[in-house]
Amino acid sequence: MKKTLKALLNLTTFEFDRISRFLYVLIGITLTANLTGYILTPVRYVNRMNAHMVQNSVTDQQALQAFGELSFSDVISTVWILGPVALGISGLLLYSFFIWYREWFGKNTFAYRLLMLPVPRMHLFYSKLVVIYISIFTLIAVQIISLFIGFQLVSAIVPGEWLRSMTFLSALNMHPFFYYVLPLEPWFFIAINGIGIVFLLVLFTVILMERSFSVKGIMLGITYGIAALFTALLPAFLPEVVGNHYFFYNSELLILTILLLSFISFASIMISRFLLNRKITI
Known part of the structure; x- marks a missing residue:
């Protein structure tokens, strides 16, 4: 260790x-x-x-x-x-x-x-x-x-x-x-930086996809980036999807957003690990 x-x-x-x-x-x-x-x-x-x-x-x-x-x-x-x-x-x-x-x-x-x-x-x-x-x-x-x-x-x-x-x-x-850019509220500061970390994780994963598969990797990376963006924004559009703005509490949407961002982060790390260990060879 x-x-x-x-x-x-x-x-x-x-x-x-x-x-x-x-x-x-x-x-x-x-x-x-x-x-x-x-x-x-x-x-x-x-x-x-x-x-x-x-x-x-x-x-x-x-x-x-x-x-x-x-x-x-x-x-x-x-x-x-x-x-x-x-x-x-x-x-x-x-x-x-x-x-x-x-x-x-x-x-x-x-x-x-x-x-x-x-x-x-x-x-x-x-x-x-x-x-x-x-x-x-x-x-x-x-x-x-x-x-x-x-x-x-x-x-x-x-x-x-x-x-x-x-x-x-x-x-x-x-x-x-x-x-x-400079949020002064502690929770808002944490949220902005949390989103920033997720963005960088996705960006790094997209880059490694391109490095691993060349032209195909570009398409895979773009697809993964769009899928990650759609997943992250899903809670914002969920009330529109179900046709009821009062179906979910704001706290429930917040928890769902945190879970989805955590899932995106975990998926990005796992995919990047796989690409670095298995696809990028020397």
């Missing part, structure tokens, strides 16, 4: 070393763009307010009627904040493909060397999954710290009477994008 855990830890460390440069680039882009937005957006607002008061000889209250108060929610709605978040999500999604396909690049494919290691092949699967999630949580932590610092910067730049009163948490909850 100890040797197994050590082998998994070593593979995870190895994979993290390979993704670290890419992750640091994403963090650098995020912090640089965010800082620009936290300063540029409120400074432009303050300059616009001052210019309007000088040009039209009006008070700040009259200028507020023309432009309205600035809120932190307005600041985080700009491309300076949303852009890096979208880049991070899409970047890690693409890396979820690349983390497997890079092993087969080149004449002397590195994948075969990894598969020859004296460890269970599923360790490769789990190490890649863990590394993706470490990267996701690292970006989430960086983004939360960035937003907290940005909240202080905006509050310092914009005069208090020109700034709409709201807390840091309420500003995040008001924004639909951050409501789902």
